[in-house]
Amino acid sequence: MxxxxxxxxxxxxxxxxxxxxxxxxxxxxxxxxxxxxxxxxxxxxxxxxxxxxxxxxxxxxxxxxxxxxxxxxxxxxxxxxxxxxxxxxxxxxxxxxxxxxxxxxxxxxxxxxxxxxxxxxLSYGDLNHLLKIYEKLERIAVDKHEKSKGEKGNRRARQ
Incomplete structure (x- = not known):
């Protein structure tokens, strides 16, 4: 795939x-x-x-x-x-x-x-692995969300 x-x-x-x-x-x-x-x-x-x-x-x-x-x-x-x-x-x-x-x-x-x-x-190992993936995705999402908010603020300031 x-x-x-x-x-x-x-x-x-x-x-x-x-x-x-x-x-x-x-x-x-x-x-x-x-x-x-x-x-x-x-x-x-x-x-x-x-x-x-x-x-x-x-x-x-x-x-x-x-x-x-x-x-x-x-x-x-x-x-x-x-x-x-x-x-x-x-x-x-x-x-x-x-x-x-x-x-x-x-x-x-x-x-x-x-x-x-x-x-x-799911096994304990599967759950732990899934948790680590979700935590990583959460960090990425928070980072992208914060950057997006910052870019919107910069655009408003320039207008």
Whole structure:
């Protein structure tokens, strides 16, 4: 197989695998009343402690308005709470509630189980090799993304 065919096959397989696993995860999350985006937001808030909607939007690389809608839904379910930042009243801080922590833990367990079922068929060596490849691709993607952002900024400055 030539280089172009290999890349096409990798791209098709990556899309197919991600879609299949993602679809199964969506199914189990929906039983808890969560979307994948909401699950990601809950995980992000947990990892950051408290954060602003703009911080979440930046991490997800989406518009803040999209995050605001998801946070509205999470707040309606009492899984997150909004409050004013004590050091800057203009800033709204978002944090997990105890109920949010509970649903996140349930969601994480069932999501992990879906992924585990797929990867259980690979040896430890295969998993480790796959991890190294993904880490390398992530570094390349981050580097290219940062360079792309820098080039856009330079173009704007010249205009």
């Amino acid at each position: 030539d280089h172009g065919n290999i890349l096409s096959r990798i791209q098709a397989l990556t899309y197919s695998i991600t879609r299949k696993i993602g679809h199964q995860i969506e199914g189990v999350l929906s039983e808890l009343g969560l979307t994948r985006g909401q699950f990601y937001i809950l995980k992000t808030i947990e990892s950051q402690g408290k954060c602003r909607a703009t911080d979440i939007a930046n991490m997800m690389e989406v518009k803040p308005s999209a995050v605001t809608l998801m946070i509205d839904r999470l707040e309606a379910r009492r899984w997150v709470r909004r409050s004013q930042d004590t050091s800057d009243r203009r800033v709204i801080i978002i944090e997990l509630t105890p109920e949010g922590k509970e649903v996140l833990e349930k969601a994480r367990k069932i999501s992990d189980e879906v992924v585990r079922r797929y990867f259980a068929h």
